[in-house]
Amino acid sequence: MKPSLSRRDFLKAGSALVVSFSLAPELALGQAKPAPLPGSLNNNRMLDAWLRVDADGSVTLFTGKIELGQGIGTALTQIAADELDVDLKRIKIVHGDTALTPNEGQTAGSQSVENSGTAVRFACAEARDILVNAAAAKLGVAASALAVNDGTCTAPGGKSIAYWDLVADADLKREARASVKPKPASEHKWVGKSVIRRDIPKKMTGGAAYVQDVRLPGMVFGRVVRPPSPGARLVSFDEAAVKRMPGVIAVVRDGDFLGLAAEREEQAIRARELLKKSAKWKESASLPPPGDALYEYLMTRAKAVESVVSEKTSATAAAPAKTLNATYTRPFQVHGSIGPSCAVAQWREGKLTVWTHSQGVFPLRGDLAQAFAVDPANVHCIHAEGAGCYGHNGADDVALDAALVARATGGHPVKLQWMRDDEFQWEPYGSAMAMKLSGGLDAQGNVVSWTHEVWSHPHNNRPGASGGVNLLASWHLAKPSKAPFPVDPPQPTGGGDRNSIPLYDFPNQKVVKHFLPEMPLRTSALRALGGYANVFALESFIDELALAAGADPVEFRLRHLKDPRGRAVIEAAAQRAGWQPNARGDGTHGRGFAFAKYKNLACYVAIVADVEVDRASGKVRVTRVVSAVDAGQIVNPDGVVNQIEGGIIQSASWTLLESVRYDRTRVTTRSWADYPIIHFGDVPQVEVVLLDRPEERFLGVGEGSQGPAAAAIANAIAHATGRRLRALPFTPERVKQALA
Amino acid sequence: MADFTLRVNGATRKISSVAPDTPLLYVLRNDLELNGPKFGCGLAQCGACTVLLDGKSVRSCSVPVSAAAKGAITTLEGLGTIEKLHPLQRAFIEEQACQCGYCSNGMIMAAKALLASNPRPSEGEIKQALNDHLCRCASHNRIVRAVQRAAKEMA
Numbered sequence: 072m073k074p075s076l077s078r079r080d081f082l083k084a085g086s087a088l089v090v091s092f093s094l095a096p097e098l099a100l101g102q103a104k105p106a107p108l109p110g111s112l113n114n115n116r117m118l119d120a121w122l123r124v125d126a127d128g129s130v131t132l133f134t135g136k137i138e139l140g141q142g143i144g145t146a147l148t149q150i151a152a153d154e155l156d157v158d159l160k161r162i163k164i165v166h167g168d169t170a171l172t173p174n175e176g177q178t179a180g181s182q183s184v185e186n187s188g189t190a191v192r193f194a195c196a197e198a199r200d201i202l203v204n205a206a207a208a209k210l211g212v213a214a215s216a217l218a219v220n221d222g223t224c225t226a227p228g229g230k231s232i233a234y235w236d237l238v239a240d241a242d243l244k245r246e247a248r249a250s251v252k253p254k255p256a257s258e259h260k261w262v263g264k265s266v267i268r269r270d271i272p273k274k275m276t277g278g279a280a281y282v283q284d285v286r287l288p289g290m291v292f293g294r295v296v297r298p299p300s301p302g303a304r305l306v307s308f309d310e311a312a313v314k315r316m317p318g319v320i321a322v323v324r325d326g327d328f329l330g331l332a333a334e335r336e337e338q339a340i341r342a343r344e345l346l347k348k349s350a351k352w353k354e355s356a357s358l359p360p361p362g363d364a365l366y367e368y369l370m371t372r373a374k375a376v377e378s379v380v381s382e383k384t385s386a387t388a389a390a391p392a393k394t395l396n397a398t399y400t401r402p403f404q405v406h407g408s409i410g411p412s413c414a415v416a417q418w419r420e421g422k423l424t425v426w427t428h429s430q431g432v433f434p435l436r437g438d439l440a441q442a443f444a445v446d447p448a449n450v451h452c453i454h455a456e457g458a459g460c461y462g463h464n465g466a467d468d469v470a471l472d473a474a475l476v477a478r479a480t481g482g483h484p485v486k487l488q489w490m491r492d493d494e495f496q497w498e499p500y501g502s503a504m505a506m507k508l509s510g511g512l513d514a515q516g517n518v519v520s521w522t523h524e525v526w527s528h529p530h531n532n533r534p535g536a537s538g539g540v541n542l543l544a545s546w547h548l549a550k551p552s553k554a555p556f557p558v559d560p561p562q563p564t565g566g567g568d569r570n571s572i573p574l575y576d577f578p579n580q581k582v583v584k585h586f587l588p589e590m591p592l593r594t595s596a597l598r599a600l601g602g603y604a605n606v607f608a609l610e611s612f613i614d615e616l617a618l619a620a621g622a623d624p625v626e627f628r629l630r631h632l633k634d635p636r637g638r639a640v641i642e643a644a645a646q647r648a649g650w651q652p653n654a655r656g657d658g659t660h661g662r663g664f665a666f667a668k669y670k671n672l673a674c675y676v677a678i679v680a681d682v683e684v685d686r687a688s689g690k691v692r693v694t695r696v697v698s699a700v701d702a703g704q705i706v707n708p709d710g711v712v713n714q715i716e717g718g719i720i721q722s723a724s725w726t727l728l729e730s731v732r733y734d735r736t737r738v739t740t741r742s743w744a745d746y747p748i749i750h751f752g753d754v755p756q757v758e759v760v761l762l763d764r765p766e767e768r769f770l771g772v773g774e775g776s777q778g779p780a781a782a783a784i785a786n787a788i789a790h791a792t793g794r795r796l797r798a799l800p801f802t803p804e805r806v807k808q809a810l811a
Numbered sequence: 812m813a814d815f816t817l818r819v820n821g822a823t824r825k826i827s828s829v830a831p832d833t834p835l836l837y838v839l840r841n842d843l844e845l846n847g848p849k850f851g852c853g854l855a856q857c858g859a860c861t862v863l864l865d866g867k868s869v870r871s872c873s874v875p876v877s878a879a880a881k882g883a884i885t886t887l888e889g890l891g892t893i894e895k896l897h898p899l900q901r902a903f904i905e906e907q908a909c910q911c912g913y914c915s916n917g918m919i920m921a922a923k924a925l926l927a928s929n930p931r932p933s934e935g936e937i938k939q940a941l942n943d944h945l946c947r948c949a950s951h952n953r954i955v956r957a958v959q960r961a962a963k964e965m966a
Contacts, residue, residue: 140911140948267904274912275900275919277847277888284846292841317812317830336837337830340853409851409859409947410913458849459911459948491852709907713950717910720949743856743945751938754951 606778
């Protein structure tokens with residue numbers, strides 16, 4: 072992968088509709104707040120920030136959202152092709168580059184199609200209007216008389232002119248008005264089709280596809296040596312011995328940060344081993360109690376900030392005839408990218424360029440600038456894909472590591488990749504959580520009261536937060552940066568409390584969040600945030616109440632749910648799976664149901680899971696999963712199915728197998744041997760039913776299936792065995808214990 | 812430090828002054844600029860670095876270059892190109908058998924070794940052959956379908 076050009080070079084490369092880069096219109100001081108625009112257009116209001124048309128017949132889209140294997144690049148080009156009336160093949164796309172693209176913050180929260188897709192849709196509809204009007208003026212006909220086909224506008228008499236011939240006449244350097252209505256679904260040629268993802272062919276043939284494939288002239292290889300435990304301080308190390316190792320060109324010590332660079336990658340790895348061995352640290356027992364004792368600690372001893380998330384009371388509802396209580400738990404879990412985090416960094420004349428798989432190049436630029444006390448204008452972050460990340464992994468941290476080491480190499484670019492143990496021990500984890508639920512049933516078996524309390528560390532400690540730097544190494548330097556005080560995303564999306572508010576209609580309900588801002592083990596965004604554990608708890612508990620009410624789980628859900636789109640996915644999943652009301656498990660085989668609307672704002676997902684429990688070994692196999700999904704208008708059906716399938720299987724892995732191991736001092740999870748994940752032999756068959764709603768707005772799907780999958784598995788185990796598992800993961804030991 | 816002559820994807824490649832115990836992976840990626848094999852764990856646990864050595868699937872992170880010099884090495888690049896895809900590559904694209912694609916190299920290379928010895932594997936045999944290859948995006952079922960599709964095409 073060759074480095075990309077600066078925006079100026081990029082624009083010089085050919086005559087283009089875009090004459091200079093403008094991300095924001097000039098707003099005079101004191102001017103009224105501009106009218107809201109759809110999606111990310113609202114914060115990136117110029118049309119030319121989103122697209123350009125070149126005289127060579129190509130169209131380039133610029134998006135702040137980055138490709139991480141979720142297929143966003145393909146989906147955005149489908150949307151653009153439809154609105155512009157050009158062939159998909161003409162469209163190039165540039166993702167996340169602080170010198171080239173709009174700033175769309177983080178690529179997170181399953182919001183890329185919603186935010187970037189909506190912006191691209193309106194920007195392209197308006198651009199088409201400008202282009203077609205320019206064509207009409209040239210041809211001397213009314214714009215409405217033109218037929219547009221793949222960018223060529225043809226007048227009734229047969230005369231034609233193409234977008235690319237209008238570069239001098241059509242001006243996209245103007246603020247979007249969003250006044251041109253996008254096409255109705257019935258006129259879409261690409262949206263709604265399963266288009267082959269544009270990033271896949273090169274990935275299957277060894278093309279340069281990842282940040283790991285970036286190669287620059289004079290590039291050397293970096294590695295870091297992290298402290299052995301979160302509280303450790305560096306006492307000494309043998310710098311001279313490391314410097315004598317073959318190929319080593321720099322050893323960096325800054326406070327408790329240790330890194331090095333060598334001419335060859337294997338030399339850097341060897342030198343890291345010696346550096347690690349020679350380093351003496353002072354460690355302290357800073358970690359919470361491991362094992363089941365953790366949850367008691369979270370609920371009773373960790374410092375908590377409490378807030379009522381939702382409260383509803385009814386004067387007319389009956390008093391409960393029966394009350395149930397249950398506590399559910401989820402351990403610390405990792406993102407576990409197959410490729411450890413990696414970045415390439417280079418300093419030239421006080422300016423830093425970083426190639427990074429960060430999910431947010433602009434926030435990363437801001438934090439890097441703070442960490443080095445330089446103007447953000449002197450930091451250029453360019454996105455290049457990494458391995459799938461599923462949230463905030465080491466991507467941003469490794470960018471600072473690479474920049475710190477590169478600063479000591481006299482201008483050499485440094486490619487720095489974490490080793491597997493760096494990733495397991497230092498990536499921010501998905502928070503351990505505890506959920507305490509209570510529910511009351513009236514005499515007819517209806518839910519009349521519901522409480523949900525959740526204890527959780529933060530789920531969002533990404534770069535870009537105010538009041539500090541969210542980059543690991545910055546806290547280890549001799550002059551450390553301050554970590555921002557963690558903030559949990561507020562409702563309506565929520566963080567630790569994501570999906571804690573039931574979508575069901577209960578007359579009395581109270582949801583309380585106990586936010587635990589102190590992080591003995593650092594936590595941040597892992598796919599679905601608190602939504603995974605809250606849905607696991609909520610949808611397990613609904614089944615517990617259904618059982619107590621003597622009701623069928625599907626009927627019980629429908630009885631309490633008014634939302635018609637929610638009801639539709641529940642019915643569709645039950646139907647496709649052949650759900651038998653009130654069927655009984657046979658001790659070994661069981662079937663479970665679960666449902667959620669992600670964030671209570673995004674896609675609806677209902678899941679039926681079939682399990683097989685080996686009573687002797689305690690091993691649970693998920694054999695088949697059926698799901699029904701309503702994601703509003705679907706851009707790429709196969710892309711949606713891929714996300715849902717992957718989400719379900721990944722959740723099965725989290726749910727059955729995964730937890731970070733640690734003692735009071737150290738994280739002891741170091742390799743895949745310590746952190747098993749699902750293997751081919753245990754992967755369920757997955758069927759996905761899509762309920763397309765072409766006239767509805769886009770709803771993100773990347774995080775919609777994890778919570779319901781976990782609960783459906785838990786419910787299936789309870790259905791099979793009559794025993795309820797409330798502590799994740801459902802390892803053979805836990806299952807055997809439950810069956811004993 | 813020593814010099815080695817490697818046979819990679821049918822060509823002879825000279826590698827100068829590397830330590831004999833250098834894992835093959837770094838020679839392939841950094842000296843020969845091949846992107847197919849990936850660093851995943853360095854411990855032969857994940858399979859992202861898989862290449863074929865004399866037709867057998869091996870973890871290049873754990874094979875010293877000195878041992879690899881004795882055989883014929885095939886990487887993902889040696890199977891086919893975007894213009895002239897190997898049936899496995901075509902099947903992985905058609906089945907959209909990945910999300911991030913970082914593990915795909917290992918999946919395709921292990922499948923190549925499997926199909927060489929067992930041209931019509933059952934679903935169970937495919938899963939067995941790939942069982943020690945990790946996929947985190949969870950494209951497993953698509954990967955199995957892709958291998959089945961390629962097997963059919965190659966038969």
